[in-house]
Amino acid sequence: MSDTQLLICGKSFKQDERDRLSTAYPAVFVDGPGDMAGLDSTLRASIRAVAYKGHAPFGAEQMDLFPQLGVITNYGVGYDAIDVEAASARSIAVTNTPDVLSDDVADLAVGLMIAQARTMIRGHAHVASQRWAKEGEIPLNRKVSGSSVGIVGLGRIGREIADRLAAFKCEIHYSSRSEKETPGWTYHPDVVSLAQAVDFLVIALVGGAETKGHVTREAIQALGPRGVVINISRGTTVDEGALLDALEAGEIAGAGLDVYENEPNIDPRFLKLDNVVLQPHQGSGSVETRTAMAELQLANVAAFLKGEPLVTPVN
Template structure:
């Protein structure tokens, strides 16, 4: 049986399915994971991991016979991809199967921020409505301008949903997407100035670290709203807190954070912010599809020597 090192746990359903067909060692169950890898790392042919647990360059050094990395999720900033490539180790993720659910959540966060759904739900749940009429006003969503940072598969799915709300859409990438009918903004600041809502669907990693900085937030402005379903590292979180606290940004809908699961109290205390615990792909259907695709990648590599969805 192929020797598999599983970096971190997934669902019990997945863990059981994996162990049924492969010789699996669970790294998180070792008393001293680093010492274990120093002693036993040469035994493993494949790493199974996730966007959360990753596979570091330090771990790769201790896995001299590794042949492939199969990861759960689309994010790969926690995986030492360049170090793997330098050794000819292919890396797979689980793309496409989660596009719809992440895009659905992005639209939900837009609507929640604009219509103040979470804020008013807290108002009712606290029993305040019986004593104090709700007088606050939200903002209309239909017809508002939507900017997308990162027009990949998920960004395109967000744009499709925005069409149902008659929202003009423009996007920012490193370069225009061939064949896209959407408006391209080469300058991120120009996109932020134009947009009512700025949705982040770009990858994480060094190339996008703090891409959304003070300047972008100020360009989005006191009536603008930032929606992040990408990675927490894409946003300068301190600058975001300052902009929100000082009223220089209208609001934010956040699925991801700089140091998950730690969410600063300054964000938790703001009614203008909707906070959810990284649930973009968290539906029964999508998580099952992701598990099955990871297993299919592993099976394809073992049987054919090639991954189905390599980076």
């Protein structure tokens, strides 16, 4: 085991993803950062790269277990579980897997919007349960095309969402730290002003401490009774208690969510609502995209171990 160079960390890795990594490099596997301290110290001393997948915190304490660690390659675009500041202070590079998943996440955002507005979950159940034949039509619902949409965070994914919704003739608004070059979309410096201007608020922020609670109670209430919150970013970006309060009280019309504060044990208040479409954090969950993510993670490991420039560095 002395030539082991790679630590694969994350019980959410699929078998084929683990195999891809461990076929390429001598590797050991742990379920999560909490199991790192349990590894033999000689083994730990041989680790030069970590391939990480998951949402459990990976901080300074874990990094210090590996004296030769030079890179943490994250599977996913969001690397908020990794303490990048601590990594930089130790000259440990961090990489992620941007771009390859933007399409999938944007697709699911649009899917959530249509499914919520057009009550597709109810529609499917109505047919599948044969209530259509017994009880007649479902209630009329809500038009998507031509609606006003606010994208919170116009990064790679936000832009992909906006591009798609422009083809639905939606009126595109966005908020971000600074105004961006766009095909005439309306910039709002803050999320409350954005929420006041639109019916659908689509959150496409990065995660992490900086964006925690960015979509505030005030912003949610500013959406008003026709407002719908779509979140495909991180559960942390929204004041989830305020969102639940507004959904329960009918202060907004609904939500389409792929992410939650406490995954997968989400707040049971969500399960009692009939104005939400809920997905199990599967934004990037197509075979094609997960394969591309795994390949990009491996490409970063390989680049580091060969002394070549990292493909998608973060720090």
